[in-house]
Amino acid sequence: MAGQIPDFHATVRTGTGKGAARQARREGLVPGIVYGGGELDPLPINIPFNMLLKKLKDGRFLSTLYNLKVEGQEDVRVICRNVQRDVVKDLPTHVDFLRLKRTSRINLFIPVEFINEEIAPGVKKGGVVVHVRPEVELDVVAGDIPEKIIVDLAGRDIGDVIHISDVDLPEGAKVTVERDFVIANISAPSGLRATDDEEDETPETEVINEADKEEADAEE
Structure with a gap:
């Protein structure tokens, strides 16, 4: 069992739709959604932009399991399933997380x-x-x-x-x-590799020299 699953902090996003998402981005947040988990409803969230950008730059974001911590909600294990980006700036504009059961x-x-x-x-x-x-x-x-x-x-x-x-x-x-x-x-080790290479080249050199000698004898 992994010793520590990293925490991922977010806040509940009040309101839905494009208007709420634009407001979140103006406040330095990235809107997201948490879905899955059987009968649980999807949970709209906001993620601090700088924190998300750092995790994206660290790599493996789409294959890392996180312990999602949202105030007022039970902690849940999630994995990112999609990151939408601005087509011009290539910066994250929306994130989708999937809830996971222990048997998933x-x-x-x-x-x-x-x-x-x-x-x-x-x-x-x-x-x-x-x-x-x-x-x-x-x-x-x-x-x-x-x-x-x-x-x-x-x-x-x-x-x-x-x-x-x-x-x-x-x-x-x-x-x-x-x-x-x-x-x-x-x-x-490099020294041994160099010696082996020299030994491999020696027979080839001898064959070439012997061939040259036979050709020279034939001309005489």
Whole structure:
């Protein structure tokens, strides 16, 4: 279970329609709506413009689960389903949030934590762990969101590649794509890579030189 679902603060928007929305924007607010949740009515809200803009710039806004806090309302878990923007300024003008039940399944990006890196044979030899995916999108249950994915590097050597199929996913979590993508790999140190490249080039050089020699002998 995730240690902390971030709070998202908003206020109830009194009045509906274009007039109320325009008034909210004049006051530095972005109008929004919270819908879903079975028999619950849609809830019009206002969101501080600067706070919303910051969260949009932070990224993953459409795939982050929030704990919506509105004065006079019970806290509820929501996920953003749409952000309308001004066609000229590209700034947010309206936001739609979906209420989620604890049993709802959603796609979220879960961070990856690598353990036992210091004891991996490849690292002891000077290899470097390349973190290809610091986070992975998973299909998870809203009421049981994993805090992280653990990738154990114990026993991993230079040249080893860790795919998503090599990782034990949290219970109930599923990957959102069928492709067996790479999570990380252990790359050889730069000095060793340079030596290997030189060795690979040597046979080719010798073959070329031998061919030149045979051609020269034939001309004589």
